[in-house]
Structures are given as structure tokens and as C-alpha cells.
Amino acid sequence: xxxxxxxxxxxxxxxxxxxxxxxxxxxxxxxxxxxxxxxxxxxxxxxxxxxxxxxxxxxxxxxxxxxxxxxxxxxxxxxxxxxxxxxxxxxxxxxxxxxxxxxxxxxxxxxxxxxxxxxxxxxxxxxxxxxxxxxxxxxxxxxxxxxxxxxxxxxxxxxxxxxxxx
Amino acid sequence: xxxxxxxxxxxxxxxxxxxxxxxxxxxxxxxxxxxxxxxxxxxxxxxxxxxxxxxxxxxxxxxxxxxxxxxxxxxxxxxxxxxxxxxxxxxxxxxxxxxxxxxxxxxxxxxxxxxxxxxxxxxxxxxxxxxxxxxxxxxxxxxxxxxxxxxxxxxxxxxxxxxxxx
Numbered sequence: 001x002x003x004x005x006x007x008x009x010x011x012x013x014x015x016x017x018x019x020x021x022x023x024x025x026x027x028x029x030x031x032x033x034x035x036x037x038x039x040x041x042x043x044x045x046x047x048x049x050x051x052x053x054x055x056x057x058x059x060x061x062x063x064x065x066x067x068x069x070x071x072x073x074x075x076x077x078x079x080x081x082x083x084x085x086x087x088x089x090x091x092x093x094x095x096x097x098x099x100x101x102x103x104x105x106x107x108x109x110x111x112x113x114x115x116x117x118x119x120x121x122x123x124x125x126x127x128x129x130x131x132x133x134x135x136x137x138x139x140x141x142x143x144x145x146x147x148x149x150x151x152x153x154x155x156x157x158x159x160x161x162x163x164x165x166x
Numbered sequence: 167x168x169x170x171x172x173x174x175x176x177x178x179x180x181x182x183x184x185x186x187x188x189x190x191x192x193x194x195x196x197x198x199x200x201x202x203x204x205x206x207x208x209x210x211x212x213x214x215x216x217x218x219x220x221x222x223x224x225x226x227x228x229x230x231x232x233x234x235x236x237x238x239x240x241x242x243x244x245x246x247x248x249x250x251x252x253x254x255x256x257x258x259x260x261x262x263x264x265x266x267x268x269x270x271x272x273x274x275x276x277x278x279x280x281x282x283x284x285x286x287x288x289x290x291x292x293x294x295x296x297x298x299x300x301x302x303x304x305x306x307x308x309x310x311x312x313x314x315x316x317x318x319x320x321x322x323x324x325x326x327x328x329x330x331x332x
């Protein structure tokens with residue numbers, strides 16, 4: 001199974017692709033899409049949509065993983081702006097026939113580190129440990145996107161093991 | 167000039183197309199896009215994107231008008247959800263080479279009725295008056311979308327008149 005994690009943002013959208021091989025997660029690709037911060041909203045969204053389409057065609061993921069949309073009650077404008085990026089990413093999943101999976105941030109952290117309120121550093125260290133690889137040039141968004149992909153792989157593996165045991 | 171107003175929503179996205187002929191606004195089309203409320207987010211967004219693409223191809227608008235995104239501080243989750251629909255609409259404008267225009271709701275109401283805090287009914291009556299047409303089957307979203315298109319036409323006409331006078 002190949003999994004694409006995406007951390008949406010209008011300034012920087014992180015992505016991470018992993019390949020599940022048995023109980024292992026192998027790094028395929030990770031990085032950022034960086035729309036021109038001086039460009040208008042439509043052009044930025046088109047950049048995210050176009051580059052994700054290229055990644056989807058190149059890596060052929062079966063699943064696209066996002067953090068579940070939740071209420072940033074203190075930052076509603078930021079939440080709405082992020083919603084724009086999230087919208088074109090969900091659209092891309094539909095257009096490319098990729099299954100969308102969504103998890104709450106606490107669930108992602110718990111799957112990776114055992115703790116729902118792990119720090120960013122703890123998550124990054126677990127990403128490194130799971131993949132046996134780490135590139136210091138990865139942004140925090142790319143690392144978060146990899147964390148999403150790995151957490152999904154981990155939960156799928158557990159689900160499959162439970163199904164076999166039942 | 168042909169103008170497409172859009173009132174985004176995941177359950178119902180209203181649209182209204184008007185043609186500017188001198189100082190007049192002529193009704194071209196109005197209605198709703200209604201994604202299946204039982205469908206998932208990606209499919210609903212794809213429905214909005216696909217149907218707007220058909221409308222853009224059919225009516226060839228030069229401008230797409232949206233209400234400016236603003237902070238619904240009391241409803242941040244609703245704002246973020248609406249952001250998803252808004253995102254794919256902005257993307258569509260970019261893909262079709264349609265200029266995006268955004269106005270604050272108060273500016274739209276003032277352009278139509280002279281009052282920034284006009285009621286929905288007052289706006290609907292002014293839409294009817296400007297177009298010399300009204301279809302009782304229009305939803306409030308379709309009427310709001312027409313209001314956006316007419317307000318843009320009105321402001322453009324004023325800008326042109328001011329430019330000629332200067």
C-alpha cells in the first residue's frame with residue numbers, strides 16, 4: 001500500500017509518501033509545495049492542486065491522509081483560509097480516485113508516539129525512527145505529512161492484525 | 167461584460183449570471199448546485215467544481231464574484247467548511263481564466279440598496295428591481311449570488327463613469 005500524507009497550507013503545503021512493506025514503512029518522497037506568497041488566492045490554490053496532481057500521478061498512492069478539520073476557535077480566519085487549501089486537496093483526491101482518510105491530531109500523535117499530546121520534536125523523532133531515514137532539509141510541514149502517512153499505515157496494520165485474530 | 171456571482175456552500179451553492187448592457191443588468195441564468203448531503207466531502211466538492219465548470223463554459227463570464235472571506239468568529243467550524251467550497255470555486259476561476267472579485271457583504275448591500283445593513287428581503291427586492299425579473303423558485307443562495315453579480319456590475323459602471331468624468 002502506498003500512502004500520501006498532506007499538511008495543507010496556503011503558504012506551504014507539506015507532503016510525504018510512504019510505502020507499506022509488511023510491518024515496515026519505507027520512505028518514498030517528502031517535501032513542500034510553496035505557492036508564491038505574493039500571488040492571489042486562485043493562483044496559490046492552482047499551484048497546490050497542480051503539484052499534488054503531479055505527485056499523485058508519479059507515486060500512485062491509494063490513500064490520501066489529512067488531519068481532521070477541527071475548530072480553531074481562537075483562529076477562525078486562519079481555519080477558513082486553511083479550509084481553501086484543504087478543499088482543493090479533497091477535490092484532487094476525488095479526481096484521482098484516491099481514498100481520503102482523516103484523523104484527529106491527537107490520534108495521529110498517539111499512533112506514532114503512544115501519547116496524544118506529544119510535542120513536535122517527539123513526533124519528528126518517531127518519524128525518523130519508523131522510516132530509518134531523516135532529511136534535515138524537510139520542513140516541519142513535510143515531517144507532519146510523513147507522520148500522517150505513517151500513522152495511517154500503523155493503524156491499518158493494527159486493524160488487519162485484529163481482523164486476523166478475530 | 168458577463169458576470170457570475172457565486173454564494174458557496176457544501177449543501178447548496180447558489181449562482182447567478184448577468185449580462186451588463188450599458189447601465190442595465192440583464193438576467194442570463196440563476197440557480198443552485200446541490201451536492202448530495204449524504205456524500206463525502208471530496209465528492210461534494212467535485213460536484214461543485216464540475217457544475218461550475220459547465221456553467222463557466224456555457225456562459226463565458228469574464229468575472230466571478232464572491233463575498234469576501236471574513237471571520238465568522240462565532241462559527242469557526244462553519245467558516246472552515248465553507249472555506250473548502252470557496253477553495254474549489256477560486257481554483258475554478260483560475261483554471262478558466264476568470265477574474266476573481268471579492269467584496270465585503272456590507273459593500274454588496276450598500277451598492278444594491280444604499281444601506282450596508284439591509285435585510286435579505288430588501289436585497290431580494292432590489293435584485294428583482296434591477297433585473298426586472300424574478301423567479302419565485304430561486305433559493306436565497308441563488309438570489310444572493312445574483313446580488314453579488316449585480317453589485318459588481320453597478321460598481322464597475324460607477325468606476326467607469328468616474329474615470330470618464332476625471
